[in-house]
Amino acid sequence: MYDRDYAEFLKVQNATSGFRRKVFDSLTLTYRSYFEFEYAAKWEDLSLRAITEWDDLDEPGNGVSYSTTKIGYAAIISHLTSQIPSSKLHLNHRIANIDYSGEKTKITLVNDTVIENEFDYVIVTSAIGHLKKFARKMFTPQLPKRLLKAIDKIGMGTSAKVFLEYSDTTWMDSFLSPLPVAGCQGRKELGTIESEFNTFQKVPWAPNLFMGWIAGHGPEKVDKLSDEELSKILTQLFRDIYRNSSIPQPTAVFRQKWTTNDLFGGSYSYV
Numbered sequence: 001m002y003d004r005d006y007a008e009f010l011k012v013q014n015a016t017s018g019f020r021r022k023v024f025d026s027l028t029l030t031y032r033s034y035f036e037f038e039y040a041a042k043w044e045d046l047s048l049r050a051i052t053e054w055d056d057l058d059e060p061g062n063g064v065s066y067s068t069t070k071i072g073y074a075a076i077i078s079h080l081t082s083q084i085p086s087s088k089l090h091l092n093h094r095i096a097n098i099d100y101s102g103e104k105t106k107i108t109l110v111n112d113t114v115i116e117n118e119f120d121y122v123i124v125t126s127a128i129g130h131l132k133k134f135a136r137k138m139f140t141p142q143l144p145k146r147l148l149k150a151i152d153k154i155g156m157g158t159s160a161k162v163f164l165e166y167s168d169t170t171w172m173d174s175f176l177s178p179l180p181v182a183g184c185q186g187r188k189e190l191g192t193i194e195s196e197f198n199t200f201q202k203v204p205w206a207p208n209l210f211m212g213w214i215a216g217h218g219p220e221k222v223d224k225l226s227d228e229e230l231s232k233i234l235t236q237l238f239r240d241i242y243r244n245s246s247i248p249q250p251t252a253v254f255r256q257k258w259t260t261n262d263l264f265g266g267s268y269s270y271v
């Protein structure tokens with residue numbers, strides 16, 4: 001539907017090819033990328049129905065989204081864990097198998113250790129991306145077919161943030177939508193990485209961090225790069241956008257590689 005409407009729009013705008021086409025493709029990329037990020041879905045996989053079901057519990061016309069502060073999700077986790085004795089929490093114990101064939105459930109770790117305790121109930125909260133990869137061997141007996149089918153069918157995509165740290169931020173805008181356009185910024189074509197980045201913003205509670213948003217096909221491509229390679233590409237992009245060759249390389253790059261971390265297999269699910 002989108003492709004059909006966009007093709008029609010380009011015709012009306014007399015922009016089916018050439019530079020005008022490149023400008024509209026770039027503008028539309030920001031629009032697409034917004035939805036790809038919110039739903040962690042590649043544009044071609046995202047159901048239009050998902051867009052109609054968006055609700056962040058904001059009141060109409062209020063324009064306020066609920067967000068975490070510099071404390072982030074850690075505040076929720078510390079509140080919950082403060083109620084549980086630390087002897088009951090086992091971090092960094094990766095589970096390979098949950099055997100619920102007997103009266104009590106047995107748990108085996110990936111290093112083949114069988115946990116001494118046996119359990120009445122086990123609640124699994126692994127991401128769908130992990131279950132997609134491991135659900136068929138993680139449970140004994142195997143999960144019912146209906147559940148395996150649901151795990152296969154639900155989408156798991158990736159939205160990711162890349163944080164660049166700087167000591168000098170004088171060159172930086174608080175919000176930058178670079179809209180890379182082939183034929184501008186002194187280059188005929190755009191690299192496949194830089195065209196994935198179309199929004200950066202200063203982190204409000206850490207203004208020395210410039211945060212880039214990536215979604216769709218971006219995270220898979222970016223996760224294959226080393227920090228050094230990524231930092232080089234983005235520095236060149238900023239230098240070209242600002243026409244300022246003295247913009248420094250970031251002092252550090254902070255990011256999670258959600259696509260390659262098999263405890264997650266992406267960042268969140270979509271339909």
Ligand SMILES: Cc1cc2nc3c(=O)[nH]c(=O)nc-3n(C[C@H](O)[C@H](O)[C@H](O)COP(=O)(O)OP(=O)(O)OC[C@H]3O[C@@H](n4cnc5c(N)ncnc54)[C@H](O)[C@@H]3O)c2cc1C
Nearest residue numbers: 093094095096125126127130159160161258263264267268
């Ligand atoms: C970049 C990004 C931005 C986001 N932005 C927002 C936002 O603005 N608002 C919002 O509400 N949500 C946001 N989310 C989503 C939110 O972070 C997740 O929905 C939430 O963290 C899911 O929590 P969870 O406890 O269900 O699962 P998870 O956080 O996935 O926790 C599951 C845990 O299980 C562990 N685990 C998995 N498999 C095993 C195994 N076999 N054995 C032992 N342990 C295992 C994992 O290591 C992990 O610690 C964002 C996510 C990302 C990646």
